[in-house]
């Protein structure tokens with residue numbers, strides 16, 4: 622059997638809660654440049670170990686603030702762990718915080734080229750696919766493609782972001798509640814795109830609170846509580862564990 626496409630061993634990351642503003646010079650002398658009190662430090666994820674095989678679709682399930690998005694950011698390489706290891710064997714298409722990569726002063730057209738090339742799409746490919754990318758994002762975006770993105774609604778930005786990222790050929794997809802943002806039309810397009818990508822044998826890690834989306838796409842489920850991985854099983858097992866806690 623080939624090696625897992627994602628492999629985490631004893632993964633942990635530490636954050637500082639409510640990090641204060643930068644210390645003033647006088648305070649630095651008084652505190653001798655000391656660190657924030659240890660009480661402010663916490664581990665949103667710790668001792669997390671799991672594997673994802675190529676072609677798996679894994680739902681990440683848990684209450685708000687249990688470290689799900691943090692896990693996706695560790696897989697994407699946006700955050701670096703403080704403990705353990707995470708190995709990702711393939712390029713990652715991050716369908717996360719889709720509008721975050723956009724530069725507000727640039728137009729939609731310029732952003733398609735910027736974000737696409739940052740993710741490794743060639744300028745020739747982007748030129749050839751440009752009309753399709755924009756039309757996938759919908760009529761509203763098509764009309765505003767030469768307007769700075771600061772004038773877009775958040776839904777318009779997400780549509781355009783999703784449209785660019787869904788053109789990547791990367792084998793690993795990370796999704797964080799993207800489908801919750803859009804309207805019904807957009808959701809239908811998202812579903813069709815994810816089904817196509819899974820049909821091509823790619824792997825998916827999906828963070829969602831939507832049971833229908835999770836059971837529709839995922840064969841496996843990881844249930845997190847307070848930064849600990851409690852269930853690594855079928856998506857049904859993970860959802861049952863979550864529902865037991867939520868309903869009590």
Ligand SMILES: Nc1ncnc2c1ncn2[C@@H]1O[C@H](COP(=O)(O)OP(=O)(O)OP(=O)(O)O)[C@@H](O)[C@H]1O
Nearest residue numbers: 636637638639665684685686687688689690691692
């Ligand atoms: N950069 C950061 N600095 C400090 N704390 C953070 C940072 N990012 C997230 N947190 C905190 O870490 C914890 C885990 O956050 P995370 O966003 O991973 O949770 P989540 O399970 O995705 O939540 P949700 O379901 O609400 O999206 C939360 O307590 C959050 O407030």
